[in-house]
Each structure stands twice: as structure tokens, then as C-alpha cells.
Amino acid sequence: MFTPASGVPSAPPGTDKVVHFALFLALACTGRAARVRPLPLAAGLIGYAALSETLQAVLPLGRSGDLADGLVDVLGAVAGLLIIAAVRSVPRGRRTTG
Numbered sequence: 001m002f003t004p005a006s007g008v009p010s011a012p013p014g015t016d017k018v019v020h021f022a023l024f025l026a027l028a029c030t031g032r033a034a035r036v037r038p039l040p041l042a043a044g045l046i047g048y049a050a051l052s053e054t055l056q057a058v059l060p061l062g063r064s065g066d067l068a069d070g071l072v073d074v075l076g077a078v079a080g081l082l083i084i085a086a087v088r089s090v091p092r093g094r095r096t097t098g
Contacts, residue, residue: 020069021076024049028080038081049073 024045031041049070057065 016069017072020072021079024073024076025080025083028077029084032081032084038085042077042081045077046074049077 027045027048028041031045032038036044052073053065053067053070055065056063
């Protein structure tokens with residue numbers, strides 16, 4: 001996210017949105033795996049999304065901040081939190097010995 005524009009590989013349109021979504025989904029999932037509580041994790045990821053887009057706009061990287069990228073970041077984080085919540089809500093089968 002902080003690579004200068006000259007170091008960003010070319011890709012088909014929309015690929016950057018998929019990458020943003022996947023990165024924030026992974027951050028949310030690994031954050032929950034590390035037992036970070038959902039609300040602080042969500043707040044931190046939303047803050048990171050906003051900060052990263054702001055920094056891309058103001059740092060001399062030859063890049064621009066993009067509100068759509070920030071929104072996709074938030075959607076990825078929310079998706080990750082929902083996936084982990086759904087997985088954890090599935091009851092585990094009882095083990096029987098016999």
C-alpha cells in the first residue's frame with residue numbers, strides 16, 4: 001500500500017480492489033485468530049484504511065488516495081470478522097468414545 005507508483009505492477013482494472021479486499025479480510029481473520037476483540041479490531045482496521053489512503057495522497061509516492069479503496073478495505077475487514085464469527089458459531093460435534 002505504500003509502494004511508490006513506479007513499483008506498482010500493472011494489472012487489469014479492478015485488481016487493486018480485489019487486493020485491498022483480500023488484505024483487509026486477512027488482517028481481520030488473523031486479528032481474530034490472535035484473539036483481538038472484534039470491536040477494537042474493526043476500529044483499528046477502519047482507522048488503518050483511512051490512514052493508509054490519506055498517506056498515499058500526501059506522501060511523495062506518486063500515488064493518490066482513493067475513497068473507493070478505503071471502502072473496499074472496510075468491506076474486507078467486515079467480511080473477515082463475519083466469516084470468523086460464523087465459523088466460531090458452528091457447534092462442534094461431541095466426541096464419543098467407545
